Structures are given as C-alpha cells and as structure tokens.
Amino acid sequence: MKTNILVQYQGGGYDSCFWERNYFYIDKQGTFYDIHSSGRAGIDNLKGALALIERDETHTYIYDLSNKQDIKAFSKETHPVHISGVLQWFNDNEDIEFFAVCSACGYGIDSCDDMMIEDKDLFCIECYSIGECQCCESYVGADSMIAVDQSEHYGFDYVCTDCKEYHDEEREAVNIKDIRWQAFCTGTPDMFSGELREQRLQTNGGL
Ligand SMILES: [Zn+2]
Ligand SMILES: [Zn+2]
Structure with a gap:
C-alpha cells in the first residue's frame, strides 16, 4: 500500500x-x-x-x-x-x-498566511507586493510596474502603467488650463494661434 x-x-x-x-x-x-x-x-x-x-x-x-x-x-x-x-x-x-509553489518565482510557500491568490495564479507575499500597484490597489504583475517621480504620482515611487498614464494626462490637462488662463490674462502665448489653438480644436474647449 x-x-x-x-x-x-x-x-x-x-x-x-x-x-x-x-x-x-x-x-x-x-x-x-x-x-x-x-x-x-x-x-x-x-x-x-x-x-x-x-x-x-x-x-x-x-x-x-x-x-x-x-x-x-x-x-x-x-x-x-x-x-x-x-x-x-x-x-x-x-x-x-x-x-x-509561487507562480512567479517558483519558490515554495509553507503557510497559507504567506500566499496571495490572484485569479488563476498563486503568489508568495514578495512577488505579489512587487506586482501590486499601491495606487489603484490592484495586482498587475511586476512587468507592468514603473518607477516614477513620487511628486508627480501622489507620493508613490512605483505605479502601474495605467495609473502613470492617468496621472500624466491629469497633469497635462492642468498645465493646459494654467497656460490658457495665463494667455487669457496676459495675451501671451496667443490663444488663437500655435499650440493653444491646436489644443482648442482638439478638445473643442475654450476656457
Ligand atoms: Zn514568489
Ligand atoms: Zn495602478
């Protein structure tokens, strides 16, 4: 037997x-x-x-x-x-x-307290934390995490590609708004020509 x-x-x-x-x-x-x-x-x-x-x-x-x-x-x-x-x-x-066995590093995990399940994968705590975006609190995998300047990303040193893209667009939108306001008040740069004009046409927006 x-x-x-x-x-x-x-x-x-x-x-x-x-x-x-x-x-x-x-x-x-x-x-x-x-x-x-x-x-x-x-x-x-x-x-x-x-x-x-x-x-x-x-x-x-x-x-x-x-x-x-x-x-x-x-x-x-x-x-x-x-x-x-x-x-x-x-x-x-x-x-x-x-x-x-951890799906990412292949090392053994002895205790349930030391493992995380993500869909069809199972990770050790370390691999999970490397692949988890603290900003949006979702697991994306280590390959989708990027080192960033924390002053531009709400204090996070690493964020996922989606969060980075989102923050970058957000910042860009604020910049454009600032420039438009400046143009409106001072006449420089010219709101009706060059880059600002392009952006106005693209976004259909005014001030
Ligand atoms: Zn692992
Ligand atoms: Zn994220």
Missing part, C-alpha cells in the same frame, strides 16, 4: 450532477485523512480510498509527498483556491512537508 500520499479525485456528484475536486491524505503509517469530500462520490474512509486508487481512474491524481517534484506538480495542476485549502489542512493537521 502506498503511504504518505495526497490524492486528488473527482468527488461531488449531487442531484444536479455537479462534480468537484476532492482530496484525501494517507500518512506514513497508512492512516486515512479526509481533507475534503463532497457528494456521493466523496470518500471518507480508508477502504473507499484504497478502492479508488485500485480503480486507477483518469481523474484521480496521486502525489507522493516524499517527493518534492510531486508536491510541485500538485501546485501546477490544481486551482489556487484548492491548493490553499489543502495547504491549510496540512498547516492545521500534520507535521509533514507540504508547500505551494
């Missing part, structure tokens, strides 16, 4: 025929633990677990937790919300090595 294995299988199966991923763990001593089971296909005992492994169905995945590659494979093949659920279970129940 295989031991120290995490098994992912198709459980669920209610009247509406809704199938969902279920999980159990068999420790080194061969003790069965039901991590999550649901519906009539859910398994809550060792006998059922062994029968399932025996049947060797396509939707059953067995991970040998003595093997780091298997633990990594689990992170690759599983939805982050489920990874988090399984990791939480190991955090709460067992003293065996288990970890989730």
Whole structure:
C-alpha cells in the first residue's frame, strides 16, 4: 500500500450532477485523512480510498509527498483556491512537508498566511507586493510596474502603467488650463494661434 500520499479525485456528484475536486491524505503509517469530500462520490474512509486508487481512474491524481517534484506538480495542476485549502489542512493537521509553489518565482510557500491568490495564479507575499500597484490597489504583475517621480504620482515611487498614464494626462490637462488662463490674462502665448489653438480644436474647449 502506498503511504504518505495526497490524492486528488473527482468527488461531488449531487442531484444536479455537479462534480468537484476532492482530496484525501494517507500518512506514513497508512492512516486515512479526509481533507475534503463532497457528494456521493466523496470518500471518507480508508477502504473507499484504497478502492479508488485500485480503480486507477483518469481523474484521480496521486502525489507522493516524499517527493518534492510531486508536491510541485500538485501546485501546477490544481486551482489556487484548492491548493490553499489543502495547504491549510496540512498547516492545521500534520507535521509533514507540504508547500505551494509561487507562480512567479517558483519558490515554495509553507503557510497559507504567506500566499496571495490572484485569479488563476498563486503568489508568495514578495512577488505579489512587487506586482501590486499601491495606487489603484490592484495586482498587475511586476512587468507592468514603473518607477516614477513620487511628486508627480501622489507620493508613490512605483505605479502601474495605467495609473502613470492617468496621472500624466491629469497633469497635462492642468498645465493646459494654467497656460490658457495665463494667455487669457496676459495675451501671451496667443490663444488663437500655435499650440493653444491646436489644443482648442482638439478638445473643442475654450476656457
Ligand atoms: Zn514568489
Ligand atoms: Zn495602478
């Protein structure tokens, strides 16, 4: 009998025929633990677990937790919300090595407190913070973050490309307004020729 294995299988199966991923763990001593089971296909005992492994169905995945590659494979093949659920279970129940893998840096994450889920990805706190725009409070990924002059960006040293664009346009609009006001009061620059005229035509605006 295989031991120290995490098994992912198709459980669920209610009247509406809704199938969902279920999980159990068999420790080194061969003790069965039901991590999550649901519906009539859910398994809550060792006998059922062994029968399932025996049947060797396509939707059953067995991970040998003595093997780091298997633990990594689990992170690759599983939805982050489920990874988090399984990791939480190991955090709460067992003293065996288990970890989730950060989608960005590939390092292991030992605790649910140290991970962030973003859509279909799972990140360690560090990678998440590098890719999170503090200004609009959304995760955009490290590639979309730009170092900026904080005096022009509400005190932020890094903002996402969208925020930068927005702030730049905002500043530009204020500048034009200032120049127009100056032109209106002093006659310089001429409101009706050159750049200001171009802008008036573009924006259909006056003062
Ligand atoms: Zn990371
Ligand atoms: Zn932003």
